[in-house]
Amino acid sequence: MEILRTVSLSKRFDGRAALEDVSFSAERGEFLSILGPSGCGKTTLLRILIGLLPPDGGSVLLEGKEITHLPPDRRKMGIVFQNYALFENMTVRKNVEYAMRFRPSLRGEAGARADELLRQMGLTEHAGKYPSELSGGQQQRVAIARTLALNPEIVLFDEPMSALDVATRLSLRRELKELQRRFGTTMIYITHDQEEAFALSDRIMVMGEARIHQLDTPRGLLDRPADDYVRSFVLDNLKAKIDSLAAYMN
């Protein structure tokens, strides 16, 4: 079932197109990756989806209702940034609990709910620490817990792993899939790592130069690349990675 749809979104910065006629839809509960080179407009798209940036044209629909001009906190979406943007002056628990205090529906159970989320994220022993005392992976999990606390329908991720080392990335990847299963949340995930996109996603959106080239399952991308761009950006890169890995193994 469809949860999110965009209709020919466009955005220009100083006359240059950052997004051009971007239309796609996401299914409820799916893991959708947005894959593309630096500067192709991935972050711009995400910021428009969540309402941090108004589009020049086009619209965003959530569950069939137009939300293009709704403020960010009324869209039932959450976002996790690359550098987490945790509140450095608050403990881990306070970080997770803080925003719930301003939601009448959650205020009463804020403390209990924060503890439960911290438990699920394996952060209980760190609850009293400050973000600066945590590793990158742990900070990442705090940011996710903080976002999940408000019960979003969709969670957006902007290259959440790019600041982490390979081992942490691999374990977080598994956790992310596990979380998605448990909460049934729709996740839209930006990355420029082909391998990561293939490992995580139900579907992958390949972007290049302000537009969508193809939106398909990983299998579909491999079997039926839409154009030369997809073939070279996705498949050749992926193949190069596998080759270098193979060379390393030998």
Add this chain to the structure above:
Amino acid sequence: MTSSRHSVFGRTTILLLCGFFAAAVICPLISMLIHLGDADLPALLSDEGIRTATLHSLAVSLTAAVIAILLAFCAARCMTRTSVRFKGFFHVCLLTPMLIPSISHGMGLIILFGSNGILTRLFGMEKGIYGFPGIVVGSVLYAFPVAYIMISDILRYEDSTPYEAAAVLGIPKHRRFTAITAPYLKKPMISVVFTVFTLIVTDYGVPLMIGGMYKTLPVLMYEEVIGRQNFAKGSFFGLILLLPAVAAFLIDLFCKGDRRSGSVCRPFCPTRKQPRDTAALLVLILLSVCVVFPIVAFITLTFTKSYPTDMSLSLHHVLNTFRKGAGRYLLNSLTIALLTASVGTAVSFLCACFTARSRSRSTAFLHLMSILSLAVPGIVLGLSYVLFYSGSFLYGTLAILVLANTVHFFSSPYLMIYNSIGKLNPNLEGVAATLGIGRFRLVRDVILPQTATTLVEMFSYFFINSMMTISAVAFLSNITTKPISLMIPQFEAQMLLEASAFVSLLILAANLAMKGIVRLIRSLLSRKKPSAAPTTD
């Protein structure tokens, strides 16, 4: 960053801040320019006295700036590039003169080198060092700590890796200077030169005290406005004094542009090296003695019965000073300083919350206004306030002194907080918006606690400078609102040097107390929270 779409809280605050700057900076300056219309410009331009004073000002300021910067450079190199001992102690000594008014430096020289001065008699000199040499020495004393703190900052953040590379490549020492040091120092040093020059050329504390018949522009302006109430002529001087300050401002803006941001590769960690460290020790001892000597003279003069004939300990001068109303004026000063510190810190914080976090036309305007006050000398600000506010309900109240001080000292603390807030995560506003946390709550619960140490530093900066200043307040205070710093020239004019010395000590004591409190609060803050909050020193 959420640009252009500020919340209600944001829009009202920005509007209020713009109103503040309009009333406190733009309107007064414009009214000064308008008064210029009353002046007989051709006559002023060909006035012999003005031309002489301009030449005097230039001669004094250039000489003093060069000497102060050379000495400060020596001191800063000793502190950053040698492993001399007692660095902490020397640092305090070299910076202490920053805690007394410029006019006290002039006073100290009179005590030491005046026609009846301690050293004049000791060396059996004919007459004191009034005039050119006196102003130069006083201005050097006054400007030295400022130059020192700027240069040691520059040297401290210089990267050592190019030198190591050069050493490995076997590049000769003098070549290293032309190839690495000079290019690195060029731009920041230009900024130091202009700042120090402006500081000296717009100061009237030192020349008023020790200049004698050798009149500089600020003194002439002071006499015109305070003595003869000639505002048109005063405005003309104001305009001349505005020029170097505006030039310094523009050059600083240009030189800061490509200064490397925070990411120091590797700082210098000098090893022990005998002859060099000993030489550095001697230099630092000599400089510290010179710089601290006036303060010792104040103490001697204040607490002896009658220097130099009767050297027995006595509180006679202290009591006498209080009898002449020092207590009341000290209270005035403390009130003004505390109010300025509170208002100034609050306004600059609020301002930076917008200018450092979002780009729009209104925040660009606020930023420009905030750093512009750097280009307006206190004496010019004072005059423009007289012209704009006289007759209004503010005139003659403590409030106008607080307002003038807030504007006068605004830019440095503003830049401190601007940098601190700018370093916070750029996505904070985005996260807050998606979590439904309003702008006001974000400022109060996240930005404010994270910049607390900087706020404390700003508070102390406003406080200390308000305690010391005589420039703007000389034009704006009256018998009931007068701050204690203005007692120094008054007592000196009444030949009560001991009382002047004691007043300088009182100001120093208040400022040292503030420094102590700041240290205490900082250590409390850093104990409460383990993370390394961005600090500025």
